[in-house]
Amino acid sequence: MKPILRVVSLPVLTVVALAMLFTPSAGAQGPQNISVVLIIDNSGSMARTDPAGLRFVAASQLVDLLEDGDEISVVLFADDSAVLVSLTKVTDAASKEAIRAKLTPVAPAGNTHMRAGLEVGLAELEKGSNSVRFGIFLTDGELHPPDWPSLTAQEQEAERTAVLALADGFGERKWGLFPVSLASAVEPEFLQRLAENGGGLYREATEAGQLTLVFQEVFAANKLDVFEILFSDCLAPGDERSVTFPVHQFVSTLSLFV
Structure with missing residues (x-):
């Protein structure tokens, strides 16, 4: 426009x-300190959609935008979840470099256990000290935890409900959950529901090279008034x-x- x-x-x-x-936080006058968690899909399909590991580059470049007092955590999820960077407050250039040093690519493998990633991401934000907190949730696939094909229809629906309830946790706290799909999302409607429940916006990146821009746009929307x-x-x-x-x-x- x-x-x-x-x-x-x-x-x-x-x-x-x-x-x-x-x-x-509309109404504030200028930049404010934020706490952000990046919840990044590292399932096996990411070897196809992001073979160069540009999701880790995008995370590293987001660190460059942080100011003293901002906080960041990075969580990976596949069959389970793992905290790559526990919630860390930026205090100077050296603290940024220490965060970036932990953002080396991890080989993708396994399923897409969204609930595991969101549970840990929410727990990381609970540790935050800033009033403005939000999560960026990156995935290239559909909800597919381990043993998903063997679950009954009722069990699969219960899993979906549990994932949406975690998004509610972001929304109820007014933190904001921003799902980002990489390549062609298998279930864009589900990611849109996550955004709506989480009080955020759903974004799309058609290829991995767009992730840096998408991450930074979400960051700017929450960081600046x-x-x-x-x-x-x-x-x-x-x-x-x-x-x-x-x-x-x-x-x-x-x-x-x-």
Whole structure:
């Protein structure tokens, strides 16, 4: 979406466009400390959808955006779950480097045990000290814990209900769960329900190279309340200028200040 603004100057003015983000903490004035958990699918199918391990690169690059006081945890899930990075507060550049050092790719294997990943991710966020907390939940497949084919229809439905209840846990705490599908999601409707229950948004990455951007977009939507969007310019008296610029999809209100 590209709005066009027509700016007419009377005195010499500096024009600045600001975008107000729709976030769980709308109303705050500027960046705030956050606690985030990355819950990353590491099942066997990831060898096909992300053979280069770009999900780990995306996680590492997200660390670069953290400020002192922010907290991050990284959880992997397949047949079970494992904490790759326990919730850690960023205090300086050295603390970021220590986090990045733990984000080396782990060989994908096993099933897609979403409940195991969400349980541990929720527990990691419980340790957080910041009021703004959220989870990014990456998967390339459908709900498929170990022994899934041998479960009865009732047992499979109970598993789905348990996973949705964990998403409720994010939503009830007003933390936000942001499911991200990689490649063609097998069950996009289920991931959408996770987002709705978790108070977040469902995102899609058509290929692994998009994960860095998607992770950073979700991060920005939760981290920032007001940010300068694109342009600052001086106009002479009587000047007119049309300005075209893109608006981030998380922006809900655009205000022009002169």
